[in-house]
Amino acid sequence: MTTHARVTPTDDISAERDHxxxxxxxxxxxxxxxxxxxxxxxxxxxDAYTAExxxxxxAQRIKELSDDPAVPLFFGKLTMSxxxxxxxxxxxxxxxxxxxxxxxxxxxxxxxxxYQASARDPQDVAVRRRFGWSPAAPGGTTxxxxxxxxxxxxxxxxxxxxxxxxxxxxxxxxxxxRDIVATIQPEQDELVRAELEDTICVxxxxxxxxTAVGLHRAAYLVYLHRERLxxxxxxxxxxxxxxxxxxxxxLPALGELEVExxxxxxxxxxxxxxxxxxxxxAAVKHDPRMAQxxxxxxxxxxxxxxxxxxxxxxxxxxxxxxxVLRRVVDEVRREQPPYALGRERVRARVVGLLQRQSEARRxxxxxxxxxxxxxxxxxxxxxxxxxxxxxxxxQLLADLYTDAERLREAADGLLDxxxxxxxxxxxxxxxxxxxxxxxxxxxxxDEIAGLLDRQPGFGHIVIDEAQDLSPMQARALxxxxxxxxxxxxxxxxxGTTPWAARDWRDMLGHLGRPDGRIVPLSTGFRVPEAVVAxxxxxxxxxxxxxxxxxxxxxxxxxxxxxSADVVTAARAALEREGSVGVIxxxxxxxxxxxxxxxxxxxxxxxxxDGRLTVVPATMVKGLEYDHVVVLEPAAIVAAEPxxxxxxxxxxxxxxxxxxxxxxxxxxxxxxx
Ligand SMILES: Nc1ncnc2c1ncn2[C@@H]1O[C@H](COP(=O)(O)OP(=O)(O)OP(=O)(O)O)[C@@H](O)[C@H]1O
Numbered sequence: 001m002t003t004h005a006r007v008t009p010t011d012d013i014s015a016e017r018d019h020x021x022x023x024x025x026x027x028x029x030x031x032x033x034x035x036x037x038x039x040x041x042x043x044x045x046x047d048a049y050t051a052e053x054x055x056x057x058x059a060q061r062i063k064e065l066s067d068d069p070a071v072p073l074f075f076g077k078l079t080m081s082x083x084x085x086x087x088x089x090x091x092x093x094x095x096x097x098x099x100x101x102x103x104x105x106x107x108x109x110x111x112x113x114x115y116q117a118s119a120r121d122p123q124d125v126a127v128r129r130r131f132g133w134s135p136a137a138p139g140g141t142t143x144x145x146x147x148x149x150x151x152x153x154x155x156x157x158x159x160x161x162x163x164x165x166x167x168x169x170x171x172x173x174x175x176x177x178r179d180i181v182a183t184i185q186p187e188q189d190e191l192v193r194a195e196l197e198d199t200i201c202v203x204x205x206x207x208x209x210x211t212a213v214g215l216h217r218a219a220y221l222v223y224l225h226r227e228r229l230x231x232x233x234x235x236x237x238x239x240x241x242x243x244x245x246x247x248x249x250x251l252p253a254l255g256e257l258e259v260e261x262x263x264x265x266x267x268x269x270x271x272x273x274x275x276x277x278x279x280x281x282a283a284v285k286h287d288p289r290m291a292q293x294x295x296x297x298x299x300x301x302x303x304x305x306x307x308x309x310x311x312x313x314x315x316x317x318x319x320x321x322x323x324v325l326r327r328v329v330d331e332v333r334r335e336q337p338p339y340a341l342g343r344e345r346v347r348a349r350v351v352g353l354l355q356r357q358s359e360a361r362r363x364x365x366x367x368x369x370x371x372x373x374x375x376x377x378x379x380x381x382x383x384x385x386x387x388x389x390x391x392x393x394x395q396l397l398a399d400l401y402t403d404a405e406r407l408r409e410a411a412d413g414l415l416d417x418x419x420x421x422x423x424x425x426x427x428x429x430x431x432x433x434x435x436x437x438x439x440x441x442x443x444x445x446d447e448i449a450g451l452l453d454r455q456p457g458f459g460h461i462v463i464d465e466a467q468d469l470s471p472m473q474a475r476a477l478x479x480x481x482x483x484x485x486x487x488x489x490x491x492x493x494x495g496t497t498p499w500a501a502r503d504w505r506d507m508l509g510h511l512g513r514p515d516g517r518i519v520p521l522s523t524g525f526r527v528p529e530a531v532v533a534x535x536x537x538x539x540x541x542x543x544x545x546x547x548x549x550x551x552x553x554x555x556x557x558x559x560x561x562x563s564a565d566v567v568t569a570a571r572a573a574l575e576r577e578g579s580v581g582v583i584x585x586x587x588x589x590x591x592x593x594x595x596x597x598x599x600x601x602x603x604x605x606x607x608x609d610g611r612l613t614v615v616p617a618t619m620v621k622g623l624e625y626d627h628v629v630v631l632e633p634a635a636i637v638a639a640e641p642x643x644x645x646x647x648x649x650x651x652x653x654x655x656x657x658x659x660x661x662x663x664x665x666x667x668x669x670x671x672x
Contacts, residue, residue: 016077016131017144019088023073023102027094031065034058064092064255070136071253072144074103075182076114077129081122081153089114091181092255106181107223115189119150119157126153130164130182135171160185160523160552169525169552172578172626173655174611176249180212191487191519192216196225196460199516201488201504205549206535206652207526210489211247211622214462217487219254221460232459232484236261237477239465242606243622264473267480270393270445275436279498280422285440286470286499288510289414291447297400297410298339298451301389305329309379311354313370318357320350328353329387340452343388350383351375393445393452394432401425443472450479459484463511465621466490470499471510478512486513492544494621494649496642502544524549526624528556531658534670535651541644541669549652560660560670566592567599569629569659570612574601576657578626579611583650585635586616592631617650628654634664644669 038058067073074090089111090103104111117125132146148164150156158165165183184192191213194200204210218236222229236251236259238244244261251259265273277285284290305325311318332345351374358366374380384390400407400423407420415423429435437445449455457480463469467490469477477486488511492501501507508516524532529551536548561569566582573580582603584592593614596603604610606619615623617636630636630650637643647667651658665671 013144013147016147019102020073020144022096023088023090023094024067026096026102027065027067027073029097030094031062031067034062034065038062060257063257068253069141070139072131072133072142072182075131075133077127077131077147078110078114078117078125079127079129081124081126083126087111091179091253105223107220112189112193115184116186117152118186119152119155122152127151130162132164132167170555170656173624174579174626175609176245177211177247179250179253180209180216181254184212184216185209185523187521187523188213188216191521192220194487194517196221197485199486199488199508199511199513201466201486201508201516201518202490202521203504203518203546204489204491204521205524205532205546206491206494206649207524207551207624208521208549209525210491210521211464212250213521214464214487214489215247215250216254218259218460218462219251219256222256222259225459229459230258232457234259234460234462235267235458235480236462237264237267237464239263239468239621240619242619243464246623264469264476265439265442268442268446268476270449271437271442272433273437273439273442274434275438277438277440278422280418282438282440283498284415284419284422285438285444286472288471288475289411290444290472291475293400293407293411293414294396294444294447295451297396297406298391298448299333300410301391302329302333303387305383305387309350309383311374311377311379313358313374313377316358316361318354320353324353325350325383325387332388338451338453340390341454343384343390346388347375347380347384350380391452392432393448394435394437396448397441397444398425398429398432398435402428440470440472443470443476446476446479447472450476455479457482457484460487461485462487462489464489465494466507466511467492467495467501468497469501469507469510470497471506474507474510475512478510482512486511486516488513488516491546493539493542493546494645495544496618496621496640496645496649498641500642500645520547522547522550524551524553526553526655527551527652528553528558528654528656528658530556530558531651531654534558534560534658534660535648537669538644538648538651538667542648555656556654557657558660559658560662560666562663563661564632564663566629566631566661567595567601569661570596570601570603571599573627573629573657573659574612576627578656580613580627580629581620581623581625581653582612582614582629582631583617583620583636583653584614584631585639586618587639588631588635589614589616617646620653621649624653624655626654626656627659628657629659629661631661632664633660633662633667633670637667 074088076089078087088103089106093105094103095101113123113125117123128150130148131144133142134145136142150158168183188209191200202210218234222234305322308319308321328346328349332342351371354374402425411420461481466488504518508514532549532551539548570582593603602610603612603614606615633647636647636650
């Protein structure tokens with residue numbers, strides 16, 4: 001394999017710049033056409049609803065066609081073996097006035113070769129060209145400065161030796177996360193382009209591009225199945241709002257504006273969270289046994305009819321015998337509908353029995369209004385309230401937390417006495433509204449809602465940091481993807497919740513996809529090798545079977561210093577290019593902020609846009625900074641039961657340099 005890039009001949013670059021000018025003009029023309037259609041659209045649409053739909057789609061289309069001069073319109077080019085065929089690859093399709101493509105969308109089938117062709121398997125590609133662009137100043141324009149060719153037909157291939165890939169990976173990380181379309185690697189591309197029906201689970205060390213892969217897969221699927229997924233929806237689930245803020249620009253940059261992003265907590269909205277669980281209660285509530293407890297608790301509410309019912313409709317009296325009613329209830333129970341639907345089914349069947357009697361006596365069918373009235377008469381409602389009582393998620397939970405006998409019955413053989421006791425409300429609340437609901441209760445209430453009724457779902461869900469989901473949270477996502485598929489992303493070594501997964505197969509089971517494909521990613525694009533080596537020393541202590549990370553980055557620096565002088569460390573980092581993140585145990589954050597402010601620095605708290613950010617260790621998952629200062633590792637470890645995992649996360653956030661400051665002894669695995 002040869003690993004040299006060809007020089008950039010000036011005549012070629014000017015031809016490429018001409019192509020850029022032509023493509024920009026064509027994109028402008030496409031946008032103008034769309035705007036023209038938009039302004040005339042209300043004259044062609046038949047009715048108000050169609051006009052509104054059309055209007056919305058066109059407004060969306062215009063947005064998609066906007067041209068950001070800071071973002072390169074194309075980043076690659078394929079010259080096919082048949083040299084007449086040349087394709088520029090970019091973030092979206094651009095066609096000329098007669099519909100001939102000037103730039104191919106990176107998601108088009110043809111573009112796949114840009115990512116997958118190799119010297120061994122050139123796939124009819126003679127030359128793969130990558131373009132280099134100057135970074136645009138804020139509000140400025142990016143300029144095409146260079147390109148790099150691989151003559152695949154002559155056995156030339158740069159692979160990860162590409163200077164353009166290296167420059168992309170090593171560029172300073174200021175601001176939100178960016179897309180990686182120009183440099184998606186073959187193993188990542190396989191995942192991005194997995195079929196919509198496929199659930200995939202990516203186990204990847206820090207910085208291997210899991211988040212990037214998930215976001216690009218969402219964009220790819222929406223492109224390929226636009227109508228279907230527009231109806232069904234695509235959802236990205238992240239660990240917290242700061243993370244979602246960090247990744248929020250990626251999909252819009254790829255022209256995808258309709259993909260929603262949220263956290264599990266925000267998705268589960270059955271009750272207002274106003275309290276926190278103790279460790280014991282939280283452990284029980286997130287345990288998958290609770291699914292059975294709740295199922296039993298709900299279905300045990302069904303009772304046998306206590307006698308016949310007699311109903312009068314004003315003219316006649318009708319009677320349904322106890323045995324008949326019993327058969328109706330038994331039959332519906334055997335059909336196992338969602339619980340709330342079951343109640344309605346019993347009602348409908350009892351009314352059906354009354355209807356048949358009425359028909360026999362009167363000789364014709366009673367009107368609909370009669371049927372509706374019969375469904376609501378006192379005797380029928382009393383029967384339902386006795387045999388199949390309506391219940392809300394909050395009521396069911398409150399009953400379990402306050403009625404020891406009910407809980408004992410529902411949890412018989414599942415929870416021991418101490419576990420049941422941990423669930424009890426010490427002081428029964430005055431009302432359900434003001435009850436001390438916790439985040440775990442919201443998960444349980446959602447489980448109950450899922451037993452009561454069918455829940456709407458999504459066509460595809462991308463779950464990031466999935467190792468942290470509890471089995472019960474995973475079930476909530478499984479319910480929302482019953483007719484869709486999942487991209488599950490995570491790293492068992494970064495699991496920090498008490499219920500964090502230790503095995504992906506188990507997690508996939510809870511997510512309702514026991515056969516999902518588990519794929520490893522092991523090449524790191526973020527963390528320099530020296531830093532990875534330090535973090536890898538923690539792995540044996542983390543008790544999870546994951547392959548150690550391998551870094552593409554030979555640059556970067558690591559310093560471990562016995563000092564508490566965060567001000568000097570931050571100041572030195574600020575003298576270099578890029579973002580600076582100071583990561584400290586949560587409790588230490590206010591003091592660190594105060595010290596930095598007192599020294600005249602201008603630190604922002606999380607979500608701020610400044611160059612220097614102070615981040616609590618529990619919020620740093622998924623984020624990255626050019627220069628990271630990790631303060632007092634022992635304090636980060638001591639702050640929580642899975643503190644070593646948290647430290648592993650903190651140590652793997654650096655793109656260029658990591659400084660570890662400590663005055664307490666380092667945690668054992670880090671001592672040299
Ligand atoms: N093919 C690529 N080309 C260029 N940059 C890449 C590529 N893949 C990943 N990166 C960059 O590497 C960094 C890490 O990627 P990402 O955050 O997706 O990794 P991750 O596996 O989710 O990490 P973590 O587990 O630490 O959250 C990001 O800055 C991303 O843009």
